[in-house]
Amino acid sequence: MRRTSARLADGREIIYFDQDCADVRDAVDRRPLSPTMSASELRWDPLLGEYVAIASHRQDRTYLPPADECPLCPSRDGRLTEIPSSDYDVVVFENRFPAFTERAPGGRGRCEVVCFTSDHDRSFRELTSERVRTVVDVWADRTEELSRLDGVRWVYPFENRGAEVRVTLGHPHGQIYAYPYVTPRTKNLLASIASYGPSLMGDILEFEAKSERVLVTGEHFTVFVPFAARWPIEVHMLPHRHVPDLAAANAGERAEIAVLYRRVLRALDRLYDTPTPYIAAWHQAPVHLGRDTVRLHLELTSPRRAADRLKYLAGSESAMGAWIGDVRPEDAADRIRRAIQMQPIESV
Amino acid sequence: MRRTSARLADGREIIYFDQDCADVRDAVDRRPLSPTMSASELRWDPLLGEYVAIASHRQDRTYLPPADECPLCPSRDGRLTEIPSSDYDVVVFENRFPAFTERAPGGRGRCEVVCFTSDHDRSFRELTSERVRTVVDVWADRTEELSRLDGVRWVYPFENRGAEVRVTLGHPHGQIYAYPYVTPRTKNLLASIASYGPSLMGDILEFEAKSERVLVTGEHFTVFVPFAARWPIEVHMLPHRHVPDLAAANAGERAEIAVLYRRVLRALDRLYDTPTPYIAAWHQAPVHLGRDTVRLHLELTSPRRAADRLKYLAGSESAMGAWIGDVRPEDAADRIRRAIQMQPIESV
Numbered sequence: 001m002r003r004t005s006a007r008l009a010d011g012r013e014i015i016y017f018d019q020d021c022a023d024v025r026d027a028v029d030r031r032p033l034s035p036t037m038s039a040s041e042l043r044w045d046p047l048l049g050e051y052v053a054i055a056s057h058r059q060d061r062t063y064l065p066p067a068d069e070c071p072l073c074p075s076r077d078g079r080l081t082e083i084p085s086s087d088y089d090v091v092v093f094e095n096r097f098p099a100f101t102e103r104a105p106g107g108r109g110r111c112e113v114v115c116f117t118s119d120h121d122r123s124f125r126e127l128t129s130e131r132v133r134t135v136v137d138v139w140a141d142r143t144e145e146l147s148r149l150d151g152v153r154w155v156y157p158f159e160n161r162g163a164e165v166r167v168t169l170g171h172p173h174g175q176i177y178a179y180p181y182v183t184p185r186t187k188n189l190l191a192s193i194a195s196y197g198p199s200l201m202g203d204i205l206e207f208e209a210k211s212e213r214v215l216v217t218g219e220h221f222t223v224f225v226p227f228a229a230r231w232p233i234e235v236h237m238l239p240h241r242h243v244p245d246l247a248a249a250n251a252g253e254r255a256e257i258a259v260l261y262r263r264v265l266r267a268l269d270r271l272y273d274t275p276t277p278y279i280a281a282w283h284q285a286p287v288h289l290g291r292d293t294v295r296l297h298l299e300l301t302s303p304r305r306a307a308d309r310l311k312y313l314a315g316s317e318s319a320m321g322a323w324i325g326d327v328r329p330e331d332a333a334d335r336i337r338r339a340i341q342m343q344p345i346e347s348v
Numbered sequence: 349m350r351r352t353s354a355r356l357a358d359g360r361e362i363i364y365f366d367q368d369c370a371d372v373r374d375a376v377d378r379r380p381l382s383p384t385m386s387a388s389e390l391r392w393d394p395l396l397g398e399y400v401a402i403a404s405h406r407q408d409r410t411y412l413p414p415a416d417e418c419p420l421c422p423s424r425d426g427r428l429t430e431i432p433s434s435d436y437d438v439v440v441f442e443n444r445f446p447a448f449t450e451r452a453p454g455g456r457g458r459c460e461v462v463c464f465t466s467d468h469d470r471s472f473r474e475l476t477s478e479r480v481r482t483v484v485d486v487w488a489d490r491t492e493e494l495s496r497l498d499g500v501r502w503v504y505p506f507e508n509r510g511a512e513v514r515v516t517l518g519h520p521h522g523q524i525y526a527y528p529y530v531t532p533r534t535k536n537l538l539a540s541i542a543s544y545g546p547s548l549m550g551d552i553l554e555f556e557a558k559s560e561r562v563l564v565t566g567e568h569f570t571v572f573v574p575f576a577a578r579w580p581i582e583v584h585m586l587p588h589r590h591v592p593d594l595a596a597a598n599a600g601e602r603a604e605i606a607v608l609y610r611r612v613l614r615a616l617d618r619l620y621d622t623p624t625p626y627i628a629a630w631h632q633a634p635v636h637l638g639r640d641t642v643r644l645h646l647e648l649t650s651p652r653r654a655a656d657r658l659k660y661l662a663g664s665e666s667a668m669g670a671w672i673g674d675v676r677p678e679d680a681a682d683r684i685r686r687a688i689q690m691q692p693i694e695s696v
Contacts, residue, residue, distance in 0.1 A: 045576035158663035184669035281667035315506035319629035321532030
């Protein structure tokens with residue numbers, strides 16, 4: 001893999017990750033961009049003991065542009081986009097509308113966009129297994145590098161797919177947030193570990209691995225619907241040994257992540273006649289805390305509860321955090337397992 | 349106020365609350381209803397230390413019926429609904445698709461529906477101030493009675509309004525959940541109080557009351573946009589003295605709740621040309637915990653961030669609980685305050 005770092009016209013970093021080491025990425029960003037603003041501000045909510053980032057400059061961010069104005073396509077035929085090069089494999093760049101930047105007075109961190117392919121109309125599950133493997137290496141690269149930034153407490157790669165979970169851009173891409181604090185969800189997890197003991201995540205794996213909710217058992221990972229799933233579709237993936245984050249995963253583990261993750265995404269799109277919206281969240285150990293107890297895990301969730309219905313977070317979930325699940329996790333697991341088994345196992 | 353308790357055909361309780369004590373509610377439910385099922389099950393999520401209720405029977409609940417099949421209208425002209433009487437003021441009954449019931453083996457609690465008016469096409473803000481006052485008394489009545497039920501730990505009156513926040517029925521109504529556990533949000537609040545000290549909520553009131561985010565200062569309550577608002581529209585209301593729940597509010601406080609709450613709802617519907625969806629959440633002290641420290645408060649939130657745009661909870665909020673606000677709370681307060689000031693102050 002060849003890695004080329006460059007700068008966009010407004011000073012933001014862009015990094016090309018190419019499978020073919022012969023690819024040269026020396027295109028210059030010729031757009032007349034004004035410097036990025038970041039009025040992001042971290043506020044402390046004393047009621048719940050959580051930070052809230054106020055990023056009002058994001059209100060004007062690009063929203064569902066037509067395909068021929070997509071800012072994530074390569075720059076071609078005289079049309080200049082966020083990616084100066086005329087092609088790319090995987091590319092990462094700093095978000096122009098970031099919630100966190102290294103330059104902010106408060107809320108120092110970084111928000112990156114990861115484009116999985118230059119092909120606007122492809123989705124993650126349609127990537128080649130080689131490309132998915134490259135993406136996993138990119139996530140690992142970014143986790144390692146962002147963890148070293150001053151002030152960064154936690155690195156989080158994720159993908160939102162589908163209009164129902166906030167598409168603002170249709171081009172296949174994910175994001176990476178490097179937060180200046182440990183997020184509330186991870187704080188809860190650390191509290192659970194403190195109260196239960198350091199073996200919590202290993203014990204959860206053992207409990208789930210022998211349940212009827214297992215979807216796939218790999219050599220390095222087990223994929224399952226959790227006992228207390230909150231969403232109509234919820235898939236977790238846990239490594240068999242203690243791996244704190246993607247950067248710490250070895251080559252065999254990364255290869256298996258690529259295979260299993262793509263297999264799950266393909267299954268999700270077989271559940272209904274139309275693509276299923278999802279949020280794929282890669283939970284990792286914080287940079288300075290719980291390195292020996294918080295294990296890397298994927299939480300893939302979808303609000304879809306029927307072909308034409310979504311679960312909405314109403315009074316109980318949204319205001320109280322009290323979840324009422326509509327689907328028995330065992331029933332959901334049956335359906336997803338069947339969809340996985342319908343697929344030919346990828347040879348590559 | 350006259351209070352009449354009766355039973356529906358399947359044994360569920362229905363309670364009429366009438367402003368005119370001469371109203372007699374003796375209609376019998378003549379529907380051939382099978383007994384309600386509740387397969388609700390409480391599951392413990394060890395990862396986050398939270399209960400999740402699995403209520404798969406809710407998957408088949410009534411979903412957006414046409415107005416002439418509304419189950420919350422009174423029974424008239426031979427059409428039998430959930431309310432046997434041919435008219436009502438405010439009526440409360442046990443949900444036919446409950447997340448919690450008194451009869452469940454696990455997850456004992458109760459879920460009630462509160463119809464604010466028999467008029468299908470009215471919304472809460474259009475109720476007379478006398479009717480809003482009745483609704484406040486009904487919430488107080490239910491809080492007191494449900495708190496006495498065996499196993500109930502926490503009582504929560506709320507209203508979801510608008511298709512965007514999960515309308516399943518268009519008729520103006522709210523709900524009351526009596527939970528068999530203290531919800532995660534309230535557990536967080538208890539933890540904040542434990543770490544800050546018992547004066548937390550009074551100190552928040554003092555801090556907000558002198559901020560530029562105040563919307564209305566009443567005799568008994570202050571209405572404001574909080575410093576660390578998560579939603580594009582978020583309005584809180586805190587009492588000036590320590591009131592743990594609606595049942596503990598005195599007559600003067602209840603009267604002011606009715607006036608201020610309706611005033612805020614009217615303002616929200618002036619922000620745009622179409623009605624603004626909202627979740628109105630009445631936070632109360634748990635039944636057995638924090639009675640001296642958790643103060644009654646309203647949190648009214650809306651995901652609307654522009655005339656045609658909603659805030660979606662994507663990767664950061666949904667999976668990590670890390671909120672990125674799109675609107676400065678001070679700017680939101682300015683807008684809502686102007687909308688409040690456009691209204692004539694209700695004389696009644």
